[in-house]
Amino acid sequence: MAEEVKLFGKWASPFCCRIEVALKLKGVEYEYIEEDMLNKSPALLNYNPVHKKIPVLVHNGKPIAESLVIMEYIDETWKHNPILPIDPFEKAMARFWAKFIDDKFWALWPGVKKAITSSGEKEREEGIEEAQLHLNALETQLKEKKFFGGEKLGFVEISASLLIWIVVFQEVMGVEILTQEKFPALHKLTQKFVDDDVFKQCVPPWEPLVAYFKAQWGTLAASK
């Protein structure tokens, strides 16, 4: 029976990017369906009734939601080119760091939001400092770890690809948060993604991405 793989996503979403990287690394053919998050399709609402969010992977009619859950599903279903280590302890470590990266990404968002929506310079700087606190936590932990040394992209690195979005945010805000001097390891990592052949195919084109967030945040700043 032919495999049917569909990915419901949003082109500008870092969480969708992860899934596309995983599918491409495994050489899995899939149909991509772009969702309008302001006008969600009946299909999306049917496949992810709990969260109503993207990404959702639908494999032979069966939906899977939540990006890290989807990545593990992909790794377990298409077993070649493994993304996760085989050893249970190493696997546990990979899961731990992927979750840590996710938690930090969400944690730095209020600081970024503050910086975007603030009219005052002081508040803006406070927002940036708050965001950098979380980046610091990432930098400290990641620079000691080995998983960015290898040639192959694994679970943690694919999860970490959402850090590119911080670089996008910087351009939108006109402010550097992830500076090379303060965050050398993170900076090196984002460069690695930008240079990687598979990532290049999955990361959205730069200028439209910046323009998209500029438009989104224009709304955010205006609604304050």
Next chain:
Amino acid sequence: MADEIMLLDWWSSMFGMRVRIALVEKGLKYESREEDLNNKSPLLLEMNPVHRKIPVLIHNGKPICESPIIVEYIDEVWKDKSPLLSTDPYQRAQARFWADYIDNKIFQLGGKIWTSKGEDQEAAKKELMECLKILEGELGEKPFFGGENFGFVDVSLVTFSCWFYTYESFGNFSIEAECPKLIAWTKRCLQKSSVSSSLPDSLKIHDFVLQLRKKFGIE
């Protein structure tokens, strides 16, 4: 060589309880160390430098942190007895999805109920009940979330059941009134010795929270 297993724990932690259940399900012997969360041991700080939290499983000297990750680790290492996750990737994905849902919702909402009052508390109660109803819907007519057998999602959720009395008492509501099937499921789980031996008494938790509320001046 015999496995050396140590669990750094705290008696009232729903997250620690999950690991206890998994270890008992697998028939494993382990040393349990109760941490003083106001005075964390050098061992805890060494084994979990990132979060400095319990539970931490230390297996032959190597630490694993975060309860869902620990439970999966236990399930993978000791895979021949009482499997908690299916071998089917889709079933595994569903189980992980629901465990993630439980982790993102229940703890925060339950905590809000006993630490707040007025509108905040009402909002938390309402949202908690919505989440529990969704979970009850997912359970359906199955004896366990895992189907015929007790599984990963059951482990993830049942540990909150000893906190239900506390939520209900301080929030002045009844979970059973709106989610009778879910409460029936908790009773079914408690018939398993792995669960009954791992969960503290609901009243003990209630008294503990009473003391916490006095300490933090929540009235």
